Amino acid sequence: MNKNTRIGLVSISDRASQGTYKDLGIPSLKDWLKKVILNPFEVEERLIPDDKETIKAVLKELVDEKKCDLVLTTGGTGPARRDVTPDATLEIATREVPGFGEQMRRISSVFVPTAILSRQVGALRETEDHAALIINLPGQPKAIAETLEGLPAKGVNGVFAAVPYCIELIGGPTIETDATYVKAFRPKSAKRPEIIDSLILEPEGKADSAIIMLHGLGADGSDFGHFREELIASGAPLESTRMVLPNAPYIPISMNNGYEMRGWFDLYSLESRDREDAEGIKKTFQLIRRLISEEESKGIPRDRIFLGGFSQGCCMTLYAAVQLDKPIGGFFGLSGYLPLIDKEEVEHVGSANKSPIFIGYGEEDSVVPPAFTQISVSYLRKLGADKLSAHGYPGLQHSIDLDEIGDLADFLATVLR
Numbered sequence: 001m002n003k004n005t006r007i008g009l010v011s012i013s014d015r016a017s018q019g020t021y022k023d024l025g026i027p028s029l030k031d032w033l034k035k036v037i038l039n040p041f042e043v044e045e046r047l048i049p050d051d052k053e054t055i056k057a058v059l060k061e062l063v064d065e066k067k068c069d070l071v072l073t074t075g076g077t078g079p080a081r082r083d084v085t086p087d088a089t090l091e092i093a094t095r096e097v098p099g100f101g102e103q104m105r106r107i108s109s110v111f112v113p114t115a116i117l118s119r120q121v122g123a124l125r126e127t128e129d130h131a132a133l134i135i136n137l138p139g140q141p142k143a144i145a146e147t148l149e150g151l152p153a154k155g156v157n158g159v160f161a162a163v164p165y166c167i168e169l170i171g172g173p174t175i176e177t178d179a180t181y182v183k184a185f186r187p188k189s190a191k192r193p194e195i196i197d198s199l200i201l202e203p204e205g206k207a208d209s210a211i212i213m214l215h216g217l218g219a220d221g222s223d224f225g226h227f228r229e230e231l232i233a234s235g236a237p238l239e240s241t242r243m244v245l246p247n248a249p250y251i252p253i254s255m256n257n258g259y260e261m262r263g264w265f266d267l268y269s270l271e272s273r274d275r276e277d278a279e280g281i282k283k284t285f286q287l288i289r290r291l292i293s294e295e296e297s298k299g300i301p302r303d304r305i306f307l308g309g310f311s312q313g314c315c316m317t318l319y320a321a322v323q324l325d326k327p328i329g330g331f332f333g334l335s336g337y338l339p340l341i342d343k344e345e346v347e348h349v350g351s352a353n354k355s356p357i358f359i360g361y362g363e364e365d366s367v368v369p370p371a372f373t374q375i376s377v378s379y380l381r382k383l384g385a386d387k388l389s390a391h392g393y394p395g396l397q398h399s400i401d402l403d404e405i406g407d408l409a410d411f412l413a414t415v416l417r
Contacts, residue, residue, distance in 0.1 A: 004173070005037070005040075005041040005042070005070065005167070006044065006066065006068045007033065007041055007043050007069070007070045007071070007072065008045075008046070008059075008063075008066065008068035008070070009025075009043055009044070009045050010047075010048065010058055010059070010062070010071065010073040011026045011046070011075060011139075012048055012049070012055060012073055012074065012076040012085050013025075013047075013050065013076070014082065016047060017047050025075060025137075025141070026047065028144055029074065030043060030045075032145055035178070036149075036177050036178050037176070037177060037178075038177060038286060038289050039175065039290065040286075046058050046062070050083065050084060050085075055085060055089075056088045056091055059092050063127070063130065063134075064125075067130055069133070069172040069173060070132060070135075070167060070172075071132055072134075072135055072137055073085055073134070073136050073137060074137045075139035076139075077120045077136050077137075077139075078117055079117050079119065085136050086121045090121060093123035094123075094125055094126040095123065095124045095126070097122040097166070100120070100122025100135055100162075101119075101120045101121045101136070104137070105118055107146055107158065107159075108146070118138070120135075120138070121136050122134070122135045122159070124170060126170070131171055132172075133163065133167060133170065147159055148160040149181055149182055158182060160177070161183060161184055162185060164184040168186075176293065177293070178289060178293050179293045179296040180302070180326055195246075195287065195291060195294060196249075196291075197246070198245055199245040200243070200244055201228065201245065204239070205239075207240055207241065207242040207298075207300065208240045209240060209242070209300060209306070209329065210241060210243075210244060210298075210300045211228070211238070211242070212244045212246070212291050212305070212307050213309065214248075214264065214288075214308070214313025214316050216309075216310045216312050216314075217253070217263050217264075217267065217311060217312045218262060218263070220247045220262055221246055223310075224245055228241060230405055231405060231412065234405050234406045234408075235410065236408070236409035236413055237412070237416050238416075242295070242298075244291060246291065249263075253266060253267055255267050255269055264284045264315070264316050265281045265315075265339075267312075270367060270368070271369075273337075273339070273341075281319060281340060284316050285323055288320045289324070292324075302328055302329070303327070303329050305328045306332065307321075307331050308331070308333070308334070309334070310336070310400065311367070311398065314333035314337070315336045315337055315338070315339045317331050317336070318331070318333045318337070318338040318359070318376060319338060319340065321355065321380070322338065322349055322383060323352070324352035326351055329415060329416070330357065330415045331352075331355060331356070331358070332360075332408055332411065332412075333358070334359075334361070335360070335362060335368055335373075335400070336368055336373065337368060338376035338379060338380060341376065349383050353380065353383055353384055353385040354384065354387065356388075356389075356414075356415045357385055357387060357389070358388075358389055358407070358411040359373065359389070359390040360390075360391045360404045361373040361390075361392055361393070362392075362393050362396030362397050362398060363393060364394075364395055364397050366397060367398035368398060373390075373392075374392075377390045
């Protein structure tokens with residue numbers, strides 16, 4: 001099993017460490033990493049003065065004792081006498097990786113001619129049983145993001161594109177990135193990590209679109225093994241669509257006396273939503289981000305990637321529609337609701353809710369009360385989902401019927417044109 005990546009963040013500044021002003025380096029780095037890294041990671045933070053021996057001691061502690069796989073420093077990379085971060089880094093390093101410093105200066109030179117004064121370095125520190133990559137970054141949040149992400153519009157890669165593969169080469173864990181911000185480079189020969197056990201159904205020819213379909217509680221991906229063909233028969237143009245059918249992990253379900261079954265999050269009751277598994281929901285959301293990014297890495301444009309789900313899978317689909325930063329091709333949720341309504345976790349609203357959204361539910365559903373779905377529809381529209389179509393089906397219980405499949409096929413035909 002791939003262990004969590006450990007990342008050390010070191011802000012180096014005399015004045016910030018003395019409290020003269022607020023440090024901005026570590027907060028901006030943490031926000032950036034949360035946005036870009038898709039798999040779980042842990043952070044060790046240090047705010048220290050511009051003192052070479054202190055810097056050396058902290059870098060050694062983070063690598064040798066805390067076992068960080070990546071250490072990012074900010075500040076102290078200029079030519080002033082107190083700027084000693086690169087000197088300290090090289091003194092404790094076992095090998096330099098000069099390309100990192102070269103690329104950072106290349107990026108910064110697009111904005112300021114003084115980029116040539118920067119002495120940032122990238123280096124490895126290796127012990128008998130561990131190794132880490134250390135990168136010196138600028139001190140300003142804007143410059144940090146620019147050097148890490150690069151300048152995609154100008155065809156200039158950021159340095160973080162090379163970090164995941166470098167970490168793997170030195171024996172560290174796998175780091176997956178959101179391709180919206182950073183497309184991590186790995187050679188074709190490199191083995192890609194499995195995100196989750198999934199049934200992948202390829203089209204006969206080259207895929208030009210993808211549907212990620214999340215099953216309901218206690219089921220698995222095979223429940224939707226024929227879903228593409230059913231939609232095609234109803235008029236959806238999915239002949240070149242890849243179907244990604246992930247299997248949820250087995251987890252204890254509280255409302256079933258802790259009995260383990262496949263589920264995207266724990267459930268406590270079907271009658272009330274007063275108690276919800278926020279941690280499990282957010283964990284599955286990160287998985288969804290990884291699945292979408294995986295399709296982008298395979299060459300599927302983001303606006304031709306669709307996320308759908310039934311029951312619990314519908315809940316996660318609607319949650320993703322609220323939480324994702326950027327739109328995708330569309331969302332469709334069947335027989336479910338938006339979880340964590342009115343909780344602080346829903347306060348973050350990305351622009352993905354501007355994507356086309358289809359919601360279908362049975363008006364006689366005895367598992368997910370129709371009122372739950374109707375409240376969710378109203379809430380989504382309140383949040384700005386202006387391309388949302390909702391359909392209630394008379395007589396339909398907690399299942400899918402031909403009328404719903406027909407309406408969904410029409411929805412997909414419209415957005416795929």
